[in-house]
Amino acid sequence: MNAKANAFARQSLSDVKLNKSEIKDTVVRHLHCTLGTDENKANNHAWWKATSAAVQELVLEGLRKTQKTHYLNDTRAVHYFSAEFLMGRLLSNNLHNFGLFEKTNQALNELGVSLSDILEEEPDMALGNGGLGRLAACFIDSLATMELPAIGYGIHYEHGLFRQEIKSGVQIERPDSWRDYGNPWEICRPESIQEVSLYGYVETKYGENGRIQKEWHPGSIVKGVPWDIPVVGYGGNTVNVLRLWQSESSDYFNWDVFNAGGYIDAQRENVQAETISKVLYPNDETEAGKELRLIQQYFFCACSLKDIIRRYKRAHGDDWSRFTDQVVIQLNDTHPAIAIPELMRILVDRAELDWDDAWAICTETFAYTNHTLLPEALERWPARMLEKILPRHLEIIYEINHRFMAEVEKKWPGDNAVKAKLSIIEEGADKMVRMGNLSVIGSFAVNGVAEIHSKLVKQNLFPEFNELWPGKLTNVTNGITPRRWLKACNPKLSSLIDSKIGDDWPTNLSKLEQLAEFADNARFQKQFMQVKQENKQELADEVKALTGIDIDPKAIFDIQIKRLHEYKRQHLNLLHIMTLYRRLLENPDYDMHPRVFLFGAKAAPGYKLAKDIIYAINQVAERINNDKRVNHKLKVVFMPNYRVSLAEKMIPAADVSEQISTAGKEASGTGNMKLALNGAVTIGTLDGANIEIAEEVGDDNIFIFGLTVDEVHALKFKGYNPYDYYYQNKEIKAVLDWLETDYFTPGKPGALASVKQSLLDGGDPYLVLADFEAYCKAQTDLDAAYREPKRWAKMAIMNTAKMGKFTSDRSITDYVERIWKLSSCHVD
Numbered sequence: 001m002n003a004k005a006n007a008f009a010r011q012s013l014s015d016v017k018l019n020k021s022e023i024k025d026t027v028v029r030h031l032h033c034t035l036g037t038d039e040n041k042a043n044n045h046a047w048w049k050a051t052s053a054a055v056q057e058l059v060l061e062g063l064r065k066t067q068k069t070h071y072l073n074d075t076r077a078v079h080y081f082s083a084e085f086l087m088g089r090l091l092s093n094n095l096h097n098f099g100l101f102e103k104t105n106q107a108l109n110e111l112g113v114s115l116s117d118i119l120e121e122e123p124d125m126a127l128g129n130g131g132l133g134r135l136a137a138c139f140i141d142s143l144a145t146m147e148l149p150a151i152g153y154g155i156h157y158e159h160g161l162f163r164q165e166i167k168s169g170v171q172i173e174r175p176d177s178w179r180d181y182g183n184p185w186e187i188c189r190p191e192s193i194q195e196v197s198l199y200g201y202v203e204t205k206y207g208e209n210g211r212i213q214k215e216w217h218p219g220s221i222v223k224g225v226p227w228d229i230p231v232v233g234y235g236g237n238t239v240n241v242l243r244l245w246q247s248e249s250s251d252y253f254n255w256d257v258f259n260a261g262g263y264i265d266a267q268r269e270n271v272q273a274e275t276i277s278k279v280l281y282p283n284d285e286t287e288a289g290k291e292l293r294l295i296q297q298y299f300f301c302a303c304s305l306k307d308i309i310r311r312y313k314r315a316h317g318d319d320w321s322r323f324t325d326q327v328v329i330q331l332n333d334t335h336p337a338i339a340i341p342e343l344m345r346i347l348v349d350r351a352e353l354d355w356d357d358a359w360a361i362c363t364e365t366f367a368y369t370n371h372t373l374l375p376e377a378l379e380r381w382p383a384r385m386l387e388k389i390l391p392r393h394l395e396i397i398y399e400i401n402h403r404f405m406a407e408v409e410k411k412w413p414g415d416n417a418v419k420a421k422l423s424i425i426e427e428g429a430d431k432m433v434r435m436g437n438l439s440v441i442g443s444f445a446v447n448g449v450a451e452i453h454s455k456l457v458k459q460n461l462f463p464e465f466n467e468l469w470p471g472k473l474t475n476v477t478n479g480i481t482p483r484r485w486l487k488a489c490n491p492k493l494s495s496l497i498d499s500k501i502g503d504d505w506p507t508n509l510s511k512l513e514q515l516a517e518f519a520d521n522a523r524f525q526k527q528f529m530q531v532k533q534e535n536k537q538e539l540a541d542e543v544k545a546l547t548g549i550d551i552d553p554k555a556i557f558d559i560q561i562k563r564l565h566e567y568k569r570q571h572l573n574l575l576h577i578m579t580l581y582r583r584l585l586e587n588p589d590y591d592m593h594p595r596v597f598l599f600g601a602k603a604a605p606g607y608k609l610a611k612d613i614i615y616a617i618n619q620v621a622e623r624i625n626n627d628k629r630v631n632h633k634l635k636v637v638f639m640p641n642y643r644v645s646l647a648e649k650m651i652p653a654a655d656v657s658e659q660i661s662t663a664g665k666e667a668s669g670t671g672n673m674k675l676a677l678n679g680a681v682t683i684g685t686l687d688g689a690n691i692e693i694a695e696e697v698g699d700d701n702i703f704i705f706g707l708t709v710d711e712v713h714a715l716k717f718k719g720y721n722p723y724d725y726y727y728q729n730k731e732i733k734a735v736l737d738w739l740e741t742d743y744f745t746p747g748k749p750g751a752l753a754s755v756k757q758s759l760l761d762g763g764d765p766y767l768v769l770a771d772f773e774a775y776c777k778a779q780t781d782l783d784a785a786y787r788e789p790k791r792w793a794k795m796a797i798m799n800t801a802k803m804g805k806f807t808s809d810r811s812i813t814d815y816v817e818r819i820w821k822l823s824s825c826h827v828d
């Protein structure tokens with residue numbers, strides 16, 4: 001598959017006929033005709049738009065050809081349903097994927113414009129929270145690159161994830177307005193508008209044929225307007241599409257109110273409809289149980305299913321027998337799980353299929369990816385809320401459950417405990433609908449996202465489902481696209497790799513293994529570390545510009561970038577930093593290589609302790625960075641507004657990758673893969689994909705520490721008391737007590753006490769103190785390794801060399817072969 005995709009890539013790179021002067025002409029034409037300005041008046045923003053419009057000409061030609069080819073070949077396609085797509089910027093990627101980056105750079109240069117400057121004008125498309133949304137973005141990149149027929153379906157949020165400002169150390173959330181000045185990539189498709197029903201009641205009727213018929217009389221109808229974002233595969237042959245739905249009020253419902261003189265009420269109805277796609281929920285892996293969120297989920301699933309069925313019917317009419325040959329739907333977590341009862345509703349109520357036939361189609365259509373084991377993150381909706389918003393769907397869910405319970409009874413006769421556990425409905429004062437159980441029951445395949453995570457899904461989360469349907473639960477380890485996360489973000493390392501092993505690694509990442517041959521080669525080590533040094537200098541300049549902090553590029557750049565969550569343990573990192581600070585104050589000659597700790601993290605606005613940890617990091621950073629006694633050894637930087645485009649600047653400059661979650665809590669992680677691919681050495685726990693990264697790079701090239709999943713379980717079982725560690729380890733006690741003084745918050749003693757409190761009286765649920773000593777020891781070992789330049793260079797090279805497994809092309813190959821059963825379709 002890789003080799004094939006690669007052959008196409010090579011062919012088309014040389015096929016793209018645009019030469020430098022044509023690029024110049026096209027960009028200038030857009031400056032004149034699209035933007036109504038000229039070369040003298042245009043600022044960087046205008047140049048960015050004109051250049052994007054020029055590239056979009058090629059994109060749209062590719063899109064048209066791809067859609068025609070897929071239509072003529074009546075291809076089976078995967079439909080990737082995801083409430084989040086964290087796309088980042090598109091211009092640089094599209095240029096790279098068309099093989100036009102260098103030519104465009106030169107063309108713009110001749111026009112007196114800097115490509116790297118204008119790339120900075122593009123707002124990130126931040127329509128996602130973190131790993132889950134970025135995974136969806138990497139997957140659609142791989143699908144297009146591998147010439148697989150695929151469409152991404154999601155929500156056209158008016159506001160993506162909030163923009164983070166740090167004021168006096170505190171996170172402030174500001175609205176993200178990614179479309180304020182227009183988005184050159186998206187295309188509105190009013191010809192494909194769909195209508196979606198909400199609220200109302202269900203009427204039971206007796207049909208002509210004596211069958212009971214259900215009819216949903218909605219109380220409200222909203223319009224879904226599709227916006228298409230073209231997704232350019234590497235090589236530029238296949239251009240797939242990401243279709244995002246925007247909600248609008250539908251005239252249908254409001255006229256009654258309007259005619260009755262209720263103009264204001266009619267307007268209110270409009271506002272509500274448009275609220276649906278207004279804003280992305282910023283809760284990373286915790287549930288708010290908000291009505292609007294359920295409506296968002298149903299809205300995009302219903303629009304997408306209608307879109308899929310319209311396309312299917314165009315080719316196959318009312319014959320449903322080939323539906324599952326043509327359509328497979330991947331559910332990215334349970335957010336789109338409501339699509340399961342929605343498809344049943346369409347098949348049973350609308351197409352009038354028998355329940356069993358409809359259910360057979362459903363359970364051959366859906367596959368579900370589980371992303372978390374955290375109990376608070378498993379989605380559950382109050383049955384009463386579903387009844388109000390989607391009354392027919394609740395009935396269907398009850399029917400699915402009723403029939404499923406009969407299956408459970410057959411397998412475990414008389415066992416009410418197992419029924420209570422497997423039921424879609426959680427009984428209680430407030431009945432709840434468990435979307436995870438619904439997803440497993442309604443899908444033909446369920447996957448976790450790393451080996452250990454999938455094992456825990458089978459053993460702990462869904463053991464009975466695994467017994468009932470052996471083989472249904474499986475693993476597909478996550479991956480990242482090496483086009484964005486190496487080729488585009490780290491041009492210097494990419495050129496060095498090209499010069500050593502050729503330039504086909506972006507579509508065949510296991511070729512990087514050839515670099516291992518040079519891992520001991522002094523000349524290559526020097527070149528590799530020279531690139532790292534230059535990237536560190538660039539990041540140092542960026543840090544200075546963004547925060548005013550001076551950092552030394554000769555120091556170790558130690559980076560932890562990810563959403564802020566207790567399980568990810570940014571506070572473990574912080575306690576170690578404070579420990580180093582103390583050691584330096586107690587002993588000015590304390591022996592360590594200078595180190596800069598860099599953080600990037602957003603906290604969900606409602607997650608109090610996460611915001612307290614951000615405040616603590618910033619306050620400790622402020623104190624340390626202004627303490628001349630230690631600044632030759634220690635600096636701490638909190639980079640505001642972590643997002644894809646900032647990740648692309650930080651990752652190439654990392655020496656150390658912090659992946660320190662409590663074992664068993666991080667499903668996979670993908671930041672770990674991005675950093676290792678760029679030659680950062682991981683310090684991490686045996687959690688998520690860290691385990692597989694360790695297997696690939698070998699024990700000598702990673703710093704593994706801390707409790708394993710089994711040890712975590714054993715310790716919790718035995719009874720974990722964080723005070724044991726507090727009283728036994730002087731450094732733990734010292735740094736925790738330090739947090740309570742006003743040393744880091746002058747005049748405000750106790751301002752950081754909540755962090756200490758969570759680790760002691762709070763019970764330290766993520767075992768920070770239990771892992772503290774092992775972490776400090778690993779950090780000391782790491783410091784020693786860095787001070788042997790040859791050893792470190794080899795480690796860094798081996799990390800890049802051994803990341804082949806973690807290309808998202810491999811993940812997609814796994815899905816294609818084991819779940820989707822898709823064939824590629826070459827576009828000429």
Ligand SMILES: *Cc1c(COP(=O)(O)O)cnc(C)c1O
Binds near residue numbers: 130561563669670672
């Ligand atoms: C990759 C990525 C993530 C996921 O990081 P983890 O370390 O796997 O949690 C989150 N946010 C952004 C912007 C990313 O690019």
